[in-house]
Amino acid sequence: MPSIAGTEPFDSAKELHELFIQRTHVCLWLGVVFFSLFSLLDFIYCRSFFWLFLGYRLGFVALLVFLLLLLRYPPVRQYSHSVMWSAMLLGTIVITVMTVHLGGFASGYYVGILLMIAGGFSVLPLTVPQSLILGGLMYLVYTVTVSLISLSHGSISVPALANNSFFFFAIILITSVQCYDEIQITVKSLRAKASLRAILTELRLYTDNLEQLVCKRLEMLEESDLKFFDLYNALPDLVVLIDDKGVIRMVNRLGAAMLNQTVENLEETMIFDYLFETDPDVFVKRVIDRINEEGAIRDVQLQMITPRGRRLEVEISGNHIALSQAGMHYHLVIRDITATKKMEREVLKSSQLLDTSRQAAIFGLARLAECRDDCTGSHLLRIREYTRILAVELSGFPEIKGIITAQFIEDLCLSSILHDIGKIGIPDAILLKPDHLSAEEFSIMQQHCLYGSEALTLDDYEEEELGFLKMGQEIALNHHECWDGSGYPNGLSGMQIPLTARITALADVYDALTSSRPYKPAYNHEQARMYIIKESGRQFDPMIVSAFLKREQEFKAARRDLLLHTHPSSITTDTHGQP
Template identity: 35%
Template sequence: MTQMPAKPIILIVDDSADNIQIMNGLLCDKYSIRAATSGAKALALASLDPIPDLILLDVMMPEMDGFQSCSRLKLNPVTRHIPIIFVTAKTDTLDERTGFELGAVDYISKPINPAILEARIQTHLKLASRTNLLEDLVQQRTLELESARQKIINKLGRAAEFRDNETGLHIIRMSQYSFLLAQQIGQPAYWCQLLLNAAPMHDIGKIGIPDAILLKPGKLTLEEYQIIQKHPEIGAEIIGEDDDPLLHMAKEIALYHHERWDGTGYPCKLSQKQIPLCARIATIADVFDALTTSRPYKAAWSIDDAFNYLRDGAGSQFDPFLVSAFLECKAEITDICTQFAEPTSEHSTVVEVELTD
């Protein structure tokens, strides 16, 4: 049996039971009616699921009048998008303007003309339906664009990583460690998500380093090491200046993730909180993953040994507060290590980058 579509829900708000009865009689055949005799009751009924499709709201009511009720409804995220039509005996132009300024979609004077009331209701229900459809389409498109942007960022990070780590799992683990640490220190959820998505770009500057240096099987000369040290600036130049929060954070991480807490890092010799928080977090995540991952030139360190290295470097290489917070996350860190472990086969082309004495 075909189910009949649900009737649109209309909430009638009027302190006069007689007025409610009149409007109910006019509308009940086509609409599902809710009724409230006060502003307070209207606020409660408007929040019930499913929320009304439209509200007919009187202005002159005791305690909380229609204007106050409308203002409260528009402040509530649940009810702010419900179309409100004022139905009132207040016919002054100033009152009508006030109603529209508060967010109402229409203003109908009493006594009610049934034909006008029905026409206005149908018009605004159709407009609301189209608006909701448009908002859904815009939201869908926004999500698609955000997804595409993130894929591009991940692929760029992967492109840099591919040159010295065939699996690309380093950027995944490093991003997860960064996200975990940001959460641990109480950063807002939005900021944590930005960090998770920006961290893969930390070594994008490696694209600009010649293979002869990046993949050199042995120690680097002083000149070669100085070229390696240019990759943060190259990365910042690749990302460029942008007002987008994600790209702005990605640039900060790319440029500053080799700075040290004591000011002896590169390329800018920043120290302590001169270094952006996102970069200080990324530094710990990057070093920890490098230590706990096997390379052709070394075996993977244990988590405990890597923790000891971070602990010893707190206050010199690393932000001591962040190190302490990171060490408190051992169980979660172990899970990330396990979930995104490197393949057992050894095909990596990474080589050690050392400075010749």
């Protein structure tokens, strides 16, 4: 549109420069506020460096205030880009110096630079080249500074450098993409403001030619509609309009391509045809019925399939639209989340691998003590299985309903194998003695409960994160306590004894009875069963004994299977030839 008399043509470079000056003030003030506030983090995280870091921060804040004062003078305003870039690079230097004090590349303080990049680039109207260059310079300042200082003190932590570099480049790339979108939107916004000013001028100049002005506005409206239509078709998600029968009435171009179809081929077809192993009634219930009830839905996950057989994981959001003379219709936005779901499965697989590694580490820790008198580790395997059997049965008992959860069982199976970890502190002469212990020796042996409890103390850790170790501590301390109070080391009785220790106590005694020792032969299952029944209410919690009797065949089978797996010659048989 030609410029109107009295108005200037739109100059995007000039407008962006003015906007940059405004945003520079905002960024510098944000730097003043946040660099000061993050002193709280220094006080909590690295108190020994608090005063030194406070000096760095206040020095940088003073520099920012000085730059703000300089920008008040018109001759300096034209150099706002240089001022802002200098502030970002100086801030990078300050944070880099802090990371050097805290271990160089191993320090997580470099995240402060990432916050500067994310915050500054989101506020400033930067082009993609500008964001890449500035981000690259900040990265070079950080890596070169830390590398030079690290080399002068020893060596560079290459894994930490690689990890930090990955996040640097990821943030730089993400913010550069954001800068691209923001600059486009900003230019359009500035252009729209310039157009609005031109429109106001036109209204003043052409009030005597209103009809002509209305025609111009109609043309602009049509152009706006075309732009909206282009935007609709440019959306990467599948956007469909369906009626209450599931017939697709309208679809965007890129969304149709997601299903390997054209708009013409998709319209007037049934959306049910593109569902993978989902009954139409299920789709109606989860999508259409919910929209009718709630007015809108979000993030309903289903699977779809293209005519070529490619399966898609999708997320559906939508609402209803009442069209005149056409009844109720439903507007759905269907997003392809196949890649996201794949990533979630990979994360889950990694988590499961980590859990397996953790269990292996705990098992190895328990065997440090156990292998001194059982190098096979089979005792630990049996204890873990026996406690699992008892816990699963007890989870249905009304007396403790809700206490034994799936997490409780998982932690118990992991922590029960640590019950004798304290034996590592018992002398070999007592632990490996092939005969009954004297009273003095038995008193020393009893100390393994205290040793185990102390070894698993969690003073420096969060209990929620290491619940199985907390559970292991109470088992190690209390698994020789008796229901009637005659046990050790503290003479606890009844419900004073933790449930985990009561469960492990029975499992441990059953395994001790059915295992041979230098001073006794192994009991068969029936003999061990009779002993446990006799000790119900004395050594053992009657409720735990009841759970054992209900699952005794599983005890018997687990003992047989694990003995066959480790040393089959050790299996004893009863008079009927059963182990």
